[in-house]
Amino acid sequence: MxxxxxxxxxxxxxxxxxxxxxxxxxxxxxxxxxxxxxxxxPQVPGFYRFKLGQFEITILSDGSYELPTTLMASNRPREELTSLLAENFLPTETRTSHVNIPLINTGSELILVDVGGGPSWQPTAGRLTENLRAAGYKPEDIDKVVLTHGHPDHIWGLIDEFEEAPRFPNATYYISAREWDFWTTNEAAEKLADAFKGFAVGAKNHLPPLAEKTTRVTKSGTEIAPGIIAEFTPGHTPGHMSLIVNSGGQTLIVSADCVTHPYVSFQHPGWWPRTDLEQDVAEGTRRKLLDMAATDKAMMLVYHISFPGLGHVARAGNAYRWVPAMWQWRI
Ligand SMILES: [Zn+2]
Incomplete structure (x- = not known):
């Protein structure tokens, strides 16, 4: 100009x-x-570190990717969605989905929760390893990897396809037994809509090679490490899992994909994302988790909200409001 x-x-x-x-x-x-x-x-806020009680938590960015907004509210007239987005100064045709991944240092273990999309998911994602290194760690340092669910943006970073080896070679892995079975049998290929069938192929490349290192969690409430509890939160996928992290009287809810958008998921928990496989089950789970977060005043990590995805859930009328928390900490 x-x-x-x-x-x-x-x-x-x-x-x-x-x-x-x-x-x-x-x-x-x-x-x-x-x-x-x-x-x-490119934007470069690659990691964000804070304390939760005695735990040090680093949110690592895997980058971001774009999705069409037609995936966001399949049970509502399109105009309701587009006017909500426009009111909040957001594009109405595509949304940018960030990928915020927590690394929890308990003082004795490093626990990574999901591993991002790796190099073959999206050109703008797959940055977890470089941001992990920028944050001062190596992939070999990771002791445990917890997988919330089997979607590509959460697990396609498991296997380094050049090396044909696990990207986090010294880790043991945790996933719900229901989720493991869904993705490692033919169930995913049978149940997923055509647009998502590629997810099933990718999961079969990434999960079975880790079978011997993987604990399949069969009970909601299982402790992954002292203070870190796996809660079953089904719907987005059949065996979707969230984490409740407690230390020094503080709580962080690692919600994974129970909520995915700062306005839609909170103001309208009854709007059904097309990316939820069992949409009615997912709505029930979402309402329960939001109610718990608001009642307990717990901090929440949301994977796909603007980096670093940390905030609180406030009640607003019959629904909720997302309150980003990043300004509460010193840089
Ligand atoms: Zn996701």
Whole structure:
């Protein structure tokens, strides 16, 4: 954009009454790639660390990916969804889904909860390993990997396809027995809609090679480590699992994909994402988890909300409101 068209602070203030002028001007502010000061491009907040009681938790970004908004509320008229998105200044056709993965240091163990999508899921995701290294750890350091469910953005980072070996070679693995069976038999291929059948193929590449290192959790409430409890939260997938993390009187609910959007999931827990396999079961689970988080005033980690995905759940009328928590901690 020519220099004489760039808006100064003075002209922005002058244009405040004509909001329509503001957007094209702001859209032209990024420098082109061949400029003397080229833009760097990708966003880089790769990890975010905080304390929960005695535990140190690092949220690692696996990157993000785009989804069509047609997947977001299959049981509601499309206009209801698009007007909610527009009211919140979000695009109405696609949504950007972040992938926020917690690494819990209990003081004696490093526990990673899901492993991201690896290099073959999405070009804008699969960054977990580089962000893990940026946070000061190596893949070999991980003691336990808990898998919340078998979707690609959560498990396709398990096997390094170049090395044909586990990416976290010294870890033992945990997944619910129901989830393991769903993805390692033909059940997933039979039950998934056509658009999602590729998920079943990928799961069969990533889970069976780890069979001998994997504990299949059969009971909700099982302790993965002192203070870390696996709760069955079915619906998104049949054996979906969340974690309740307790330390020093503080609680973090690792919700995985029970909630996926900062407005839709909280203001309208009855709107059914098409990515939930058993949608009525998922709604029941979502309502239970939101009620628990609001009642207990527990912190929640949401995987697909803007990085780092940490916040609280407040009651709002008959539903809820997402309250991001990132400003509560010093950098
Ligand atoms: Zn997911």
């Amino acid at each position: 020519p220099a004489d068209k760039v808006m100064t602070r003075r002209s922005l203030l002058g244009a405040a009454g004509t909001a329509g002028l503001l957007l094209p001007a702001l859209g032209g502010l990024s420098a082109p790639a061949n400029a003397a000061a080229p833009a760097k491009g």
